[in-house]
Amino acid sequence: MRWYRSSIGKKVLMAASGLVLLGFVAMHLLGNLLIYQGPDALNAYAKKLRDLGLLLWAARGGLLVALVVHVWTSIALSLENRRARPQRYAVQRTRETTIAARSMLVSGVMVTAYLVYHLLHFTFRVTNPDISHAMDRFGHPDVYAMVVLSFQQPAISIAYIIGMAAVCLHLSHGIGSACQSLGLNDERTIPAVAFIGRLIAVVLFIGYTAIPLSVLAGLVTIRGTLP
Amino acid sequence: MKLTLRLWRQRSARDTGRFEQYQVADISPDMSFLEMLDSLNEQLCAERKEPVAFDHDCREGICGMCSLVINGLAHGSDRGVAACQLHMRRFKDGDMITIEPWRAKAFPIIKDLVVDRSAFDRIIQAGGYVSVDTGDAPEANTVPVPKPAAETAMDAAACIGCGACVAACPNASAMLFVAAKVSHLAKLPQGQEERRRRVRSMVEAMDREGFGNCTNHFECMAACPKSIHVTFIARLNREYLKASTRRSSEDIH
Ligand code: HEM
Numbered sequence: 001m002r003w004y005r006s007s008i009g010k011k012v013l014m015a016a017s018g019l020v021l022l023g024f025v026a027m028h029l030l031g032n033l034l035i036y037q038g039p040d041a042l043n044a045y046a047k048k049l050r051d052l053g054l055l056l057w058a059a060r061g062g063l064l065v066a067l068v069v070h071v072w073t074s075i076a077l078s079l080e081n082r083r084a085r086p087q088r089y090a091v092q093r094t095r096e097t098t099i100a101a102r103s104m105l106v107s108g109v110m111v112t113a114y115l116v117y118h119l120l121h122f123t124f125r126v127t128n129p130d131i132s133h134a135m136d137r138f139g140h141p142d143v144y145a146m147v148v149l150s151f152q153q154p155a156i157s158i159a160y161i162i163g164m165a166a167v168c169l170h171l172s173h174g175i176g177s178a179c180q181s182l183g184l185n186d187e188r189t190i191p192a193v194a195f196i197g198r199l200i201a202v203v204l205f206i207g208y209t210a211i212p213l214s215v216l217a218g219l220v221t222i223r224g225t226l227p
Numbered sequence: 228m229k230l231t232l233r234l235w236r237q238r239s240a241r242d243t244g245r246f247e248q249y250q251v252a253d254i255s256p257d258m259s260f261l262e263m264l265d266s267l268n269e270q271l272c273a274e275r276k277e278p279v280a281f282d283h284d285c286r287e288g289i290c291g292m293c294s295l296v297i298n299g300l301a302h303g304s305d306r307g308v309a310a311c312q313l314h315m316r317r318f319k320d321g322d323m324i325t326i327e328p329w330r331a332k333a334f335p336i337i338k339d340l341v342v343d344r345s346a347f348d349r350i351i352q353a354g355g356y357v358s359v360d361t362g363d364a365p366e367a368n369t370v371p372v373p374k375p376a377a378e379t380a381m382d383a384a385a386c387i388g389c390g391a392c393v394a395a396c397p398n399a400s401a402m403l404f405v406a407a408k409v410s411h412l413a414k415l416p417q418g419q420e421e422r423r424r425r426v427r428s429m430v431e432a433m434d435r436e437g438f439g440n441c442t443n444h445f446e447c448m449a450a451c452p453k454s455i456h457v458t459f460i461a462r463l464n465r466e467y468l469k470a471s472t473r474r475s476s477e478d479i480h
């Protein structure tokens with residue numbers, strides 16, 4: 001049997017691809033936070049990314065591969081888990097597990113739904129064409145205006161906050177779990193790694209949701225950040 | 228104490244099975260859980276009814292035969308204890324106790340609360356032999372074993388193979404069992420010769436039996452009567468990855 005077809009092999013692939021996606025989620029936040037430096041900073045950053053050309057496509061390709069591997073292994077493993085206990089317990093109590101751990105498949109599916117919406121909204125710009133095609137004063141696509149005008153609509157902001165809650169619930173179990181699946185843990189590090197994983201998830205949640213909340217609160221406006 | 232028992236009854240592997248309720252009286256808090264079931268069976272025999280089949284042997288927590296899910300917890304609510312060492316003082320007069328067998332596809336029910344755990348035996352068989360010199364038993368200290376390695380190996384070797392890890396796992400995964408068995412030999416000098424082949428074939432055997440996959444809920448550790456730590460699962464993952472990515476002369480068997 002090839003190693004990656006085994007139960008452990010699939011877990012390792014899921015963990016490694018999950019960590020690649022985590023790397024993206026973290027880098028993406030750092031880019032987004034440029035919004036607090038005003039329109040020119042964010043739009044210049046967006047232009048720099050687009051100017052990477054082939055490199056950008058290579059990164060997107062890599063992320064797509066990671067996502068496909070992650071979703072494929074998660075479905076395969078979940079189906080096997082379902083089959084491993086055809087008859088449920090009438091009464092089942094738990095002592096160690098968490099809500100996040102028990103709802104990984106649900107949060108994963110929510111992340112997928114969020115991802116589709118997010119790409120349609122900001123990357124392919126089909127959900128709000130009226131506010132997504134403006135140009136800034138240098139003649140570059142005005143990403144800043146698109147973000148601010150979108151988040152001024154409470155429904156869009158709420159959709160993003162729910163999406164980020166799903167991502168962070170997923171990661172609050174996923175990061176610690178991935179370290180265990182990759183065999184990086186020992187008896188002393190298991191609780192520490194679980195704690196750091198949850199901390200990263202919470203920091204990401206605060207960082208990401210701060211943006212729609214700042215727009216809704218009027219701290220970030222179409223002309224820039226209030227002093 | 229008077230108790231109501233809600234017990235899983237199933238005549239054979241092919242029967243669909245159902246819960247049945249029984250009343251037991253005069254249960255002393257000093258009885259073990261299995262003694263309480265004994266008194267139920269005496270009562271059933273006196274009424275000329277079929278007694279309840281349940282597994283047990285040593286009744287002192289070392290053989291790994293007892294296997295009851297008590298109110299939703301494998302081996303009951305005490306940590307680090309097998310069902311045979313659970314005492315009735317953990318329950319109150321008038322309690323209703325639900326008792327189920329281990330539930331996993333790889334552990335088919337034979338009768339009532341008795342399941343077939345030979346899947347574990349086949350995993351052990353897949354592990355194969357350990358190369359040692361034949362002849363007279365060697366002097367015990369001929370092969371030095373560092374103290375920390377001996378301790379870790381002993382922690383893993385404490386596994387009695389009861390299957391509570393599988394029963395408690397939301398995915399019915401056998402990872403804690405296999406991790407304990409792989410780790411205790413991997414830590415000892417005697418286990419080195421077949422180290423890589425052993426972990427690969429035991430994981431393959433585990434997968435063949437239809438156990439689920441570990442998603443790190445750690446319920447196994449909470450249910451284990453020997454409190455075997457999930458650190459051994461991380462070790463198993465490491466051992467398996469190393470053995471699978473590096474081919475060696477061991478493969479020519
Ligand atoms: C931004 C996207 C995502 C990130 C950063 C991410 C991250 C992770 C990480 C780090 C793990 C832990 C791996 C392990 O347990 O060894 C994980 C597990 C998992 N992911 Fe994701 N994931 C993402 C998207 C998804 C999607 C779209 C799905 C689903 C359809 C999904 C379903 C799962 C499942 C079912 C698990 C297994 C849970 C478990 O081991 O208990 N994930 N994810």
Ligand code: FES
Nearest residue numbers: 286290291293311
């Ligand atoms: S009967 Fe031997 S461990 Fe419980």
